Amino acid sequence: MTCTAAWANDDRKSIEATIRMYHKGADERKVELLEQAFHEKFRLMVSVDGKLNEIRRDTYLDLIELEKIGGKPRDLRIELVDITGNSAMAKAELSNEKVVFMDYLSLVKDGDHWLIISNTPHIYPRSAE
Numbered sequence: 001m002t003c004t005a006a007w008a009n010d011d012r013k014s015i016e017a018t019i020r021m022y023h024k025g026a027d028e029r030k031v032e033l034l035e036q037a038f039h040e041k042f043r044l045m046v047s048v049d050g051k052l053n054e055i056r057r058d059t060y061l062d063l064i065e066l067e068k069i070g071g072k073p074r075d076l077r078i079e080l081v082d083i084t085g086n087s088a089m090a091k092a093e094l095s096n097e098k099v100v101f102m103d104y105l106s107l108v109k110d111g112d113h114w115l116i117i118s119n120t121p122h123i124y125p126r127s128a129e
Contacts, residue, residue, distance in 0.1 A: 011083050011088070011109070011114065012081050012083065014112075014113070014114045015081050015083070015088055015090060015107055015114045016078055016081065018037050018107065018113075018114045018115065018116060019037075019076070019078055019090060019092055019105065019116075020076065021033050021034075021036055021037040022034060022037040022038070022105075022116055023074070023076045023092075023094060025037060025064075025070075026064065026069075026070045026094075027070060027071070027072065027073050027074055027094075028070075028071070029064050029065070029067060029070045029071045031061050031064055031065050034060070034061055034064060035061065037115065037116055038057050038060075038061075038115060038116050038117075039057075039108060039110065039115035039116060039117040040057065041057070041117060042056070042057035042060070042115075042116060042117055042118065042119075043055065043056060043057070043117070043118045043119075044060055044118070044119050044120075044121075045118060045119070045120045046120070046121055046123070072096060073096060074094040074095055074096045074101070075093075075094070075095055075096065076092060076093070076094055077092065077093045077095075078090060078091075078092045079091045079092065079093060085109075086108060086109035087106075087107070087108060087109075088106075088107040088108075088109075088114065089104070089105065089106055089107070090103075090104075090105045090107065091103070091104055091105075092105060095126060096126075097126060098125065098126055099123060099124070099125055099126060100123070100124055100125075100126055101121045101122075101123050102121060102122040102123075102124075103119050103120075103121045104119070104120045104121065104122075105118070105119050106118040106119075
């Protein structure tokens with residue numbers, strides 16, 4: 001393995017660890033994990049009833065802490081990670097028996113750490129199988 005390939009593999013592992021931290025933080029309502037996974041300028045951009053809503057990091061963390069969102073265990077499947085320099089994008093499916101969150105995550109490398117700077121999810125009910 002070349003040095004470049006080794007760095008890319010390390011970056012991928014770090015990105016996947018950040019996504020798992022976000023997943024655990026949201027599902028278990030652990031604000032401290034979300035604070036570690038999110039960049040200070042994190043934004044959630046979600047469409048509700050055809051209207052695009054922007055939720056800033058502090059508001060998102062408050063909603064978790066107040067138990068308005070999160071707290072429902074979901075399975076995580078990381079479908080895609082694409083890295084170019086200090087920027088990356090990932091596609092992750094977080095799902096339970098009722099709902100699927102297809103998260104499109106943008107990440108930035110800050111020092112040695114990858115942080116989620118934005119999430120644009122598509123949320124839909126799980127179809128009966």
